[in-house]
Amino acid sequence: MKSRFLLLIMLWIGLSGCAGRYADQIYPGVSIAGVDVGELTPAEAAARLEDALPPPTSRWLTFQAADQVWRLSWADVGQRYDLAASVAAAYQVGRGADDWTPAQLRAEGHDVAAIIHPADPNRIRDYLAQVAAVVYIAPTDATLRIDNGQVVATPGQPGRQLDMDASVARVTRALQEGERAVDGVLAEVPPAILSPEPAESQARALLAQPFTLAVHTPLIGTPPAGYYAELTAEPARVAQWLDIRPGRDRIALSARDTAIEAWLAEVEPELAETLAFRLPETLVEVLTALYAGEHRAQARIRHLEHTYYVRPGDNLYDIAFAHGFPQWQLERANPDIEPGLLNVGQALTIPSLDVLFPHPLVPDKRIEIDLPTQTMRAYEGDELVFDLRVSSGISTSPTIAGQFQVLFKEEQAYARRWALDMPYFMGIYAEGENYYNGIHELPITSWGTRLSPGVLGWPVSYGCIIVNQGPAAELFAWAPVGTLVRIRGVAPGTPPWQQTLADIAPPVDGP
Numbered sequence: 001m002k003s004r005f006l007l008l009i010m011l012w013i014g015l016s017g018c019a020g021r022y023a024d025q026i027y028p029g030v031s032i033a034g035v036d037v038g039e040l041t042p043a044e045a046a047a048r049l050e051d052a053l054p055p056p057t058s059r060w061l062t063f064q065a066a067d068q069v070w071r072l073s074w075a076d077v078g079q080r081y082d083l084a085a086s087v088a089a090a091y092q093v094g095r096g097a098d099d100w101t102p103a104q105l106r107a108e109g110h111d112v113a114a115i116i117h118p119a120d121p122n123r124i125r126d127y128l129a130q131v132a133a134v135v136y137i138a139p140t141d142a143t144l145r146i147d148n149g150q151v152v153a154t155p156g157q158p159g160r161q162l163d164m165d166a167s168v169a170r171v172t173r174a175l176q177e178g179e180r181a182v183d184g185v186l187a188e189v190p191p192a193i194l195s196p197e198p199a200e201s202q203a204r205a206l207l208a209q210p211f212t213l214a215v216h217t218p219l220i221g222t223p224p225a226g227y228y229a230e231l232t233a234e235p236a237r238v239a240q241w242l243d244i245r246p247g248r249d250r251i252a253l254s255a256r257d258t259a260i261e262a263w264l265a266e267v268e269p270e271l272a273e274t275l276a277f278r279l280p281e282t283l284v285e286v287l288t289a290l291y292a293g294e295h296r297a298q299a300r301i302r303h304l305e306h307t308y309y310v311r312p313g314d315n316l317y318d319i320a321f322a323h324g325f326p327q328w329q330l331e332r333a334n335p336d337i338e339p340g341l342l343n344v345g346q347a348l349t350i351p352s353l354d355v356l357f358p359h360p361l362v363p364d365k366r367i368e369i370d371l372p373t374q375t376m377r378a379y380e381g382d383e384l385v386f387d388l389r390v391s392s393g394i395s396t397s398p399t400i401a402g403q404f405q406v407l408f409k410e411e412q413a414y415a416r417r418w419a420l421d422m423p424y425f426m427g428i429y430a431e432g433e434n435y436y437n438g439i440h441e442l443p444i445t446s447w448g449t450r451l452s453p454g455v456l457g458w459p460v461s462y463g464c465i466i467v468n469q470g471p472a473a474e475l476f477a478w479a480p481v482g483t484l485v486r487i488r489g490v491a492p493g494t495p496p497w498q499q500t501l502a503d504i505a506p507p508v509d510g511p
Helices: 002-021 042-052 083-092 102-108 121-135 164-177 199-206 235-241 257-270 279-291 316-322 327-333 471-478
Strands: 030-032 060-065 068-073 110-112 143-147 150-154 159-162 181-183 186-189 211-222 226-233 242-246 251-255 275-277 296-298 301-303 306-309 347-350 365-370 375-380 383-389 402-405 408-415 420-430 436-441 465-467 484-488
Touching: 030 083, 042 083, 060 121, 060 164, 068 121, 083 110, 121 159, 121 164, 143 199, 143 242, 143 251, 150 199, 164 181, 199 242, 199 251, 211 275, 211 279, 211 301, 226 235, 226 257, 235 242, 235 257, 251 257, 251 279, 257 275, 257 279, 279 296, 316 327, 327 347, 383 471, 402 420, 408 436, 420 471, 436 471, 465 471
Parallel strands: 030 110, 060 181, 211 296, 365 484, 436 465
Antiparallel strands: 060 068, 143 150, 159 186, 211 226, 242 251, 275 301, 306 347, 365 375, 375 383, 402 484, 408 420, 420 436
8 A cells, every 4th residue: 555655656756847847848749730849849849830831922722713723822811820829739738637648749749730820801802803803704785786778786795703702712711621722703794785685676677668658638639639649768768767875784776866857858849849848747757657666657748838929800809719718818928918909910928728727637537518519528538428408608708618627616606796696616717817607507596586498508608608407416526626628619699589697697796
């Protein structure tokens, strides 16, 4: 028992002596990354490691991207050996309660992994930014152009760039795990405009055939069709109208107003000499057709004023009547003339027919009045809808022959000048600046007498066209504002035995 106690005492003394000997040194048998640092002080061990371990400039990571290779050193990204931490870890070997004894360490050895100070992610990113600049390929947007009337289109092409976040993460992990090579991550860069569509298809469709501008007016030419013409722009000319404008994410096809206006100016002389384009409205029609992908538009035209030279025997009323205008409108168009003092050869301005047509003409409907026969026929297209006997104005207040339109409608109109009720009134032209001639039912006097239907077929009115009861209401409902009213010829004289409005409803006051 005593001998065992003495043995323990001697072992403790031996260990205490060993611990005291290596109190400032790393135990023998300890190495760091294969470098023996046993029996060295921490400072000596650090110095030996600094000499023995490769410097950060010589430790490389091969980085590959887009078939190109870069050598990234630890020094480039701030990665290095942490000598102090590595030596501290080596110094602790054998100093724990359950660790090896110095004798065991010397006999068996213990290698401590060198502790590495990790790379700075910001420096990795800065280094890869240089790589990114090399491997970057910009995307190419789709393009569209018209070359000699031909549509030339190219699709967009994606570009290439380094995925910085993913590549930084790969490099960081490779450095931490001691890998020697790593591949960068590439990402596709889509173009802002991938395809020239739909502008390409729109352009090809517009240039597939000529563009036709139809010109029609029923007010000149041979009734009832009137004047009709077609003006054609070949595809090569239409190509000059088109404008291609790349936007943020697509190519837009538009039209050049000035190019279309130039074409309209070129073809306008092909119109009848009394016609010209309403340029803004016609331009809108062409643009609307183009943007709808159509090859046809309807021109908006105006009828030109013209000059008439006074002939022997002329007076202003007859000149106006012959051209289908009330006299006051010629006076307005010629403010410097003296109506009762015309001279042979004197130039008069005959107004444009457009002054009689403030509303767009209603297509496919027209009213034809024949003064010599005192009849009215109304058509929808080529179909005869109404065939009526009517009464026009008496010789002292005749109905003007000419072309007019329904200007307004009043179901119960009142003529103050004659104290007459005029049911189903449709005004067609201004006889003066304050009153209108029109189409209406047999009128009713202020004392309730209605003009007899027996008058129909003879001129009996003060200028209006009188229609029988029943058909007047139907015609009123059928003819919208804007309906063409064409009046022809000269009315016959009214027999002396035929009662007229002048007989039963003389004027009660001024107009």
